[in-house]
Every structure is written in C-alpha cells, then in structure tokens.
Amino acid sequence: xxxxxxxxxxxxxxxxLPAADEPxxxxxxxxxxxxxxxxxALGRLEDIAVFMAGWQGCERPRADAVQAVVxxxxxxxxxxxxxxxxxxxxxxxxxxxxxxxxxxxALTRACGAQLSVVALDLDRPTGDITRVPAMSVEECLDAxxxxxxxxxxxxxxxxxxxxxxxxxxxxxxxxxxxLGGAARDWIxxxxxxxxxxxxxxxxxxxxxxxxxxxxxxxxxxxxxxxxGREIAAMAGAILAARLARVPVLLDGFIACAAIxxxxxxxxxxxxxxxxxxxxxxxxxxRLLSTFGLEPLLTLGLRLGEGTGAALAVPIVRAALAAxxxxxxxxxxxxxGGH
Amino acid sequence: xxxxxxxxxxxxxxxxLPAADEPxxxxxxxxxxxxxxxxxALGRLEDIAVFMAGWQGCERPRADAVQAVVxxxxxxxxxxxxxxxxxxxxxxxxxxxxxxxxxxxALTRACGAQLSVVALDLDRPTGDITRVPAMSVEECLDAxxxxxxxxxxxxxxxxxxxxxxxxxxxxxxxxxxxLGGAARDWIxxxxxxxxxxxxxxxxxxxxxxxxxxxxxxxxxxxxxxxxGREIAAMAGAILAARLARVPVLLDGFIACAAIxxxxxxxxxxxxxxxxxxxxxxxxxxRLLSTFGLEPLLTLGLRLGEGTGAALAVPIVRAALAAxxxxxxxxxxxxxGGH
Numbered sequence: 197x198x199x200x201x202x203x204x205x206x207x208x209x210x211x212x213l214p215a216a217d218e219p220x221x222x223x224x225x226x227x228x229x230x231x232x233x234x235x236x237a238l239g240r241l242e243d244i245a246v247f248m249a250g251w252q253g254c255e256r257p258r259a260d261a262v263q264a265v266v267x268x269x270x271x272x273x274x275x276x277x278x279x280x281x282x283x284x285x286x287x288x289x290x291x292x293x294x295x296x297x298x299x300x301x302a303l304t305r306a307c308g309a310q311l312s313v314v315a316l317d318l319d320r321p322t323g324d325i326t327r328v329p330a331m332s333v334e335e336c337l338d339a340x341x342x343x344x345x346x347x348x349x350x351x352x353x354x355x356x357x358x359x360x361x362x363x364x365x366x367x368x369x370x371x372x373x374x375l376g377g378a379a380r381d382w383i384x385x386x387x388x389x390x391x392x393x394x395x396x397x398x399x400x401x402x403x404x405x406x407x408x409x410x411x412x413x414x415x416x417x418x419x420x421x422x423x424g425r426e427i428a429a430m431a432g433a434i435l436a437a438r439l440a441r442v443p444v445l446l447d448g449f450i451a452c453a454a455i456x457x458x459x460x461x462x463x464x465x466x467x468x469x470x471x472x473x474x475x476x477x478x479x480x481x482r483l484l485s486t487f488g489l490e491p492l493l494t495l496g497l498r499l500g501e502g503t504g505a506a507l508a509v510p511i512v513r514a515a516l517a518a519x520x521x522x523x524x525x526x527x528x529x530x531x532g533g534h
Numbered sequence: 535x536x537x538x539x540x541x542x543x544x545x546x547x548x549x550x551l552p553a554a555d556e557p558x559x560x561x562x563x564x565x566x567x568x569x570x571x572x573x574x575a576l577g578r579l580e581d582i583a584v585f586m587a588g589w590q591g592c593e594r595p596r597a598d599a600v601q602a603v604v605x606x607x608x609x610x611x612x613x614x615x616x617x618x619x620x621x622x623x624x625x626x627x628x629x630x631x632x633x634x635x636x637x638x639x640a641l642t643r644a645c646g647a648q649l650s651v652v653a654l655d656l657d658r659p660t661g662d663i664t665r666v667p668a669m670s671v672e673e674c675l676d677a678x679x680x681x682x683x684x685x686x687x688x689x690x691x692x693x694x695x696x697x698x699x700x701x702x703x704x705x706x707x708x709x710x711x712x713l714g715g716a717a718r719d720w721i722x723x724x725x726x727x728x729x730x731x732x733x734x735x736x737x738x739x740x741x742x743x744x745x746x747x748x749x750x751x752x753x754x755x756x757x758x759x760x761x762g763r764e765i766a767a768m769a770g771a772i773l774a775a776r777l778a779r780v781p782v783l784l785d786g787f788i789a790c791a792a793i794x795x796x797x798x799x800x801x802x803x804x805x806x807x808x809x810x811x812x813x814x815x816x817x818x819x820r821l822l823s824t825f826g827l828e829p830l831l832t833l834g835l836r837l838g839e840g841t842g843a844a845l846a847v848p849i850v851r852a853a854l855a856a857x858x859x860x861x862x863x864x865x866x867x868x869x870g871g872h
Contacts, residue, residue: 232630233637234618234725238841239814239834280572281870288868292570297861299571306855307848387572476577492833495849496577503576510645510848511833517644523635530626532619 198344198436200337203416206435210415210462213438216250224249224257230524234532240492244470244512245519251443251468252352256520259512262309263351264502265433266293266300267343267358269316269426272324273404274362278397280388283321283361290315290359299499300357303506307513309355314346316425325366326403329411329421336420336428343432347440353512354437355445355472357502358426358454364477365397367453369404369422371479373412374456375486379405384449384478387498418457430454438468445512447505448475448498452483459487470512473497473504536682536774538675541754544773548753548800551776554588562587562595568862572870578830582808582850583857589781589806590690594858597850600647601689602840603771604631604638605681605696607654607764610662611742612700616735618726621659621699628653628697637837638695641844645851647693652684654763663704664741667749667759674758674766681770685778691850692775693783693810695840696764696792702815703735705791707742707760709817711750712794713824717743722787722816725836756795768792776806783850785843786813786835790821797825808850811835811842 200206224246229235236242248257268290274283292298293313304311316339322330331339347354368382379401385394408421419428431454437444446452446469458465471489474481476498484491492508525532538544562584567573574580586595606628612621630636631651642649654677660668669677685692706720717739723732742760750756757766769792775782784790784807796803809827812819814836822829830846863870 231637232627232635233837237725237835237837238637239836241833241835241845285869288866289570292861292866292868295861295866297570297859297866299569299576299856299860302855302859303852305859306852387575493831493849495579495830497575497579498577499571499575507579507849507852510852511831511845514641514644514845514848517640518637521635521640521643522637523630523633528626528630528633528635530630531623 198439200340200344203333206340206416207414209435209439210458213462213464214441216467217253220253220255221246221250223255224519227255227519231522232525232528232530238518241515241518244515247470248443248516251441257516259353259516261350261352262509263348264304264309264311264355264357264506265346266313266502267316267356267426267429268318269360269424270318270321271360271362271366271424272321273326273365273400275324276326276396276400277393278365278400279362279386280393281361286359286361287318298501299503300501300506303503307506307509309506309509312346314342314429316342316429322424325369325422326400329408330366330423331420333420336416339425339428340432343429344436346433347436347442351442353445354442355447355502355505356430356433356451357447357505358430358450358500360424360426363424363427363450365400366422366424366427367450368479369401370418370453371456371483372401372405373409373418373422374460381482382479415457415461427454431458438465444469445472445505445508446470447472447502448500449477449480449483450500452480472508475504536777538678538682541671544678544754545752547773547777548796551800551802552779554805555591558591558593559584559588561593562857565593565857569860570863570866570868576856579853579856582853585808586781586854589779595854597691597854599688599690600847601686602642602647602649602693602695602844603684604651604840605654605694605764605767606656607698607762608656608659609698609700609704609762610659611664611703611738613662614664614734614738615731616703616738617700617724618731619699624697624699625656636839637841638839638844641841645844645847647844647847650684652680652767654680654767660762663707663760664738668704668761669758671758674754677763677766678770681767682774684771685774685780689780691783692780693785693840693843694768694771694789695785695843696768696788696838698762698764701762701765701788703738704760704762704765705788706817707739708756708791709794709821710739710743711747711756711760712798719820720817724815753795753799765792769796776803782807783810783843783846784808785810785840786838787815787818787821788838790818794821810846813842
C-alpha cells in the first residue's frame, strides 16, 4: 500500500511520476490500424484504447474492475454562508450513500463500478480557511493517506468523488492559488447559491488567499492551508493511482481542483487522467483547459459525488470492447485495409 | 405491424404524428424535484428521464429492451468515384456484422442492445442519382416497409445504423434538397476521401440536385429520387417507432439525413428522437442544429453502423437508473428538499 510518511515524501513521489508504457501504446496503435474501420473512424475511442494500453502495459487493456470512492468531509468555512445547504447535509448524504439512495449509487450500479464511501472526521470540520489553515500537517497527511489507502489491489480504472457542504469554496481557493486568476474566475453557484451567497463566497476565497498566499510554498502546504479532508484524500488517491499505474477518470470541479496544486508542481500528473465530464459549475471548463484535458462528456451535471466520472465508464468500456473484439481486415476478408 | 401501403399513406402517417404523454412527463418532473440532489443538478440526465417518461407514458420509464438495427444498401452513384472504398465492401461488411466482428457488434454487446442486420438487395444497387431516380415507387415503399418491419414488439429504445459504400453522397443530396444550402455545405470526407474525390462528390450532389429538384415534391419523392434503400429503411423505422411511441437514439450524418425530408414535411418528427452523437463528418453538426437537437456525445466518430447511437445507450440507462432508484429527500431524511 502506498503511504506518504511526510510532506517531503509526498513531494518526492510527486516529483518522480512513472510514465506510460511505450511498447503497450505502440502495440495498441498498430492493432487499431488493422481493425475493420477506416483509420481514425472511431475518434476518441481509439485514443482511449491507446491510453489504457499505455497504463496497463499491454496491447489489449481491460476495464472490468472499476472502483469508485466517494470521500466526504466538513468545512469550517461553511460558517461563512457559502453554501445553499446546511453542513449537517454532509452526514445525511453519507447515510444516503450507505443506504444506496444517492445518484452515485444508481450510476455506479448502472455502470458496474464498485462503490465505497470514506467519511473523514465529519464531526471535526476543518479550520475556517478565512481565518486559519484548514488542517494541521498531521491531519493533511492523514487525509492524503486515507485517500491512497482507498485504492484497491486489482483496480483497473479509478474514479473518485466527493461530498462536503461548502467545498466549492476551498476548491476555488486551491485553483486561484495554484493556477492564478481572481476569486471570481473560479467561483460558481455550487448546489444553487443565490447572489448574496455568491458574494460571500468571493469574499471568503479572497480572504483565504490573502491570509495563506505566502504560506502556500508547495503542493502539500497549499492543500493543507486551503483544502479540506475529502479534497486531500482525492489528491492522495489520484497520486497513489499514478504510482500504481492505474488510470483515473476525473470527475467534476472539486475533484479536479484537488489536484490543481499537484499539477502546478508537476504538470505530468494529468497524464494518467481522463476528464470524464465538464461540469456546469463555473470554473471547471477553465480548469480542464489549464490541465490540457478535453472532457469526454458535457451533460450539464453539477452534483459531484463522482457522478460525471461514473457516466464515462461505459465510454471507456466501449472503447476497449471495440479495440479488443473487432475483426481485422485480414480476419474478416474486407477490402481496404492498409 | 406498421406498413405504408402507398406514398399517400406514408404522407398521411407523417402528417398525423402522436405526441408525448403529458401526464407521464409531469409525473416524472415532479419525481425529479423530490430526489436527493439540488434541483437541476443532474443536468441532461433529468431531461432524458422526462423525455422517456413522456414516450412511455409513465412516471418511471425503462430502457431494458434496446434494439439496434443496421440497414445496408448499395448505391449506383458509387460509380462516380465518391468513396474511398470499393462497393464490394458493403457486402463484406455485412458478413463482418453477421460474424460479430464489426465495431457495432462490439458496441452493442458492450451496452446490451439486441443487434440485427437487414441487407437490402445488395446485388441490385440503386440508380445513379446523377442520372436517374435512386428507386422506383415500389422499391422505395418496399425499403420504407422493411425498415418499419424491423421494429420489434416490446422495444423500449430504438437505434438504427447503416452501411453502404457511397452513401454520404445521397445523404448530402437529401439534406441540400430538404433543408437548403449548397452541395458543399453538406459534403465531407466520409470514410476518408481525398481532395479529388471530394470534388467528384460535390459535382455528383450538384448534378443530382439539378436533375431531381423539380421532382422532389414531398418527403416520399425526395427519398425515392435522392436516397437509397438503407436510407429509406432508416426513415421507415424511425417513423414506425414514432407511431408506436418508441423513442429513438439518432446516430450519425446518414441516419439523420434519412429523416431530413420527413422533418421538412413535419418538424414534430424529431420529438421522439435524441441526438446521440455529433459525428466528425462535415454537415452533421449543421443537420442537428437544423433539427433543434443537442447531441449527447461529441467523440469524433465518423463510422456510421449505429456506433454513435450505441455509445449513448448507457447515458439513457444511467438517466433512468438515477430517476428510478434515487431516494427522495423524505425517504432519506436529508435536509433541503422543497
């Protein structure tokens, strides 16, 4: 199991990311050229098959074992009136996940992904980032490691989601700190904030940036000061997946914001990630563009929980099915192969 | 079984299309407002659930029985050098479909749709539309009826695809005739045509339009003169689905072009259709925009066969799973419902 024993160990892991396997990629590319279709006619499905081949290091990759993890956390900054919902909804929704009644339960059942839920100290909200760091060093390391520990042996494709009332505010602060831009470039209405709430959110992000900017000296410190437990856990899970060469379907704004400080430190981090869905939350399109990722889906979701990522699982499976199961021109005796 | 006994019967069916069921739609809308998510947070998934509820006339619609049909036909206009592949590839690809080795086989297996293949007189290509009408009245009625006959009892969602070397040329002619614009607004490179081929294709479409424009007095005559057997069969299947209140996932440029003359005659025809995927074939985005349909996916496919539609089946299923399986705010004791 991957474990970050210190901020320095986390930074060292982030600095030495493994790359995709070139022979696997090339074998998959060569296979694509022999399948019974005009070259390139399956569009992004072909790219997905080659991407998966690179991370699995084989010509015909699989996505049978798909793991989904929802991390939940509570946020001191919720006291600033930055969400349309009260903080107790976080624990209520965790109960809903555990009972199988949330959107992510239905969507992971529909796509055959194994779902687990990791609730991170919901009775101890993080510090209010407008006044103090979100977490201590120990708390942030613990959250990163609980994320990394969630990755199961044998997982072939990982998706992570989140639940945390108020968490678009730390997410916006992470983006602004890691990637530049003003608070208002990164904030949106989250679950349905009104204009006054949006103004409070902008003020909260600005206050947090003013307080912590000088202290955000690296990815770990940025996550620790401006993030949250479920946010750090997602970052830990996505980094652990990379170290284990497990590709990741990125979900929405908050899941992507979680890795913004890591991408700032090492832009190669996005290489094992597919952007599943571009959320309706303002800022997500900008974030994906900064990452150099083109979303597979744009269906107007703005829910989190991993729902956007779950929707893209069948796209990946379809890409691999075509890659694996199609006949070659020679096998099918079809004219026109190269 | 739905059968069009004459061109007049076809026109009468097209003029009297059934509408979606309002009580079903409203029950689904009301249910959406009670599910444990912020209002609208599932974006287009919510619209899909309400759309399906309207056509199935019930609060909780299903898409368990998904039927895919690939129609294949040969085209006299292929002799004009309008395709990168020789005409014998049509029959070779039908054999590939029947052996299970084509992309649509892999994609329908991946999404659990039942696939059938209808080869329409492949040894008798249609007339070359640059010189004569594609079909006689009897041939066109037969193709429409073979399409209509393909719809099985119990199908809850239909998708139709096609195979026919050269068929982007009649498809472009149908669009230009039914919807206006020049030949070059509707032609593209199909399976990979070079510049000289593209020029021949533009010339073929222009010649066909000049010859047949005056005779294209209604949807039937337009299909008969400028279409093809697999194209008319798709139109017949999609119209038959409407008469049976079965919703349709529209595939790519050719499947959409098949109904362009029908939509010109009665724009309400698109009401039971979801646009699954916007193809990389030039003209498809324009066609969907003319239809007032927003595609669910844009993944760069340009293969036909129904592949774009098959990719959207899991999106529809996911929408219905969330709609059917999610807990309400009251059931889950989550704060914030309305």
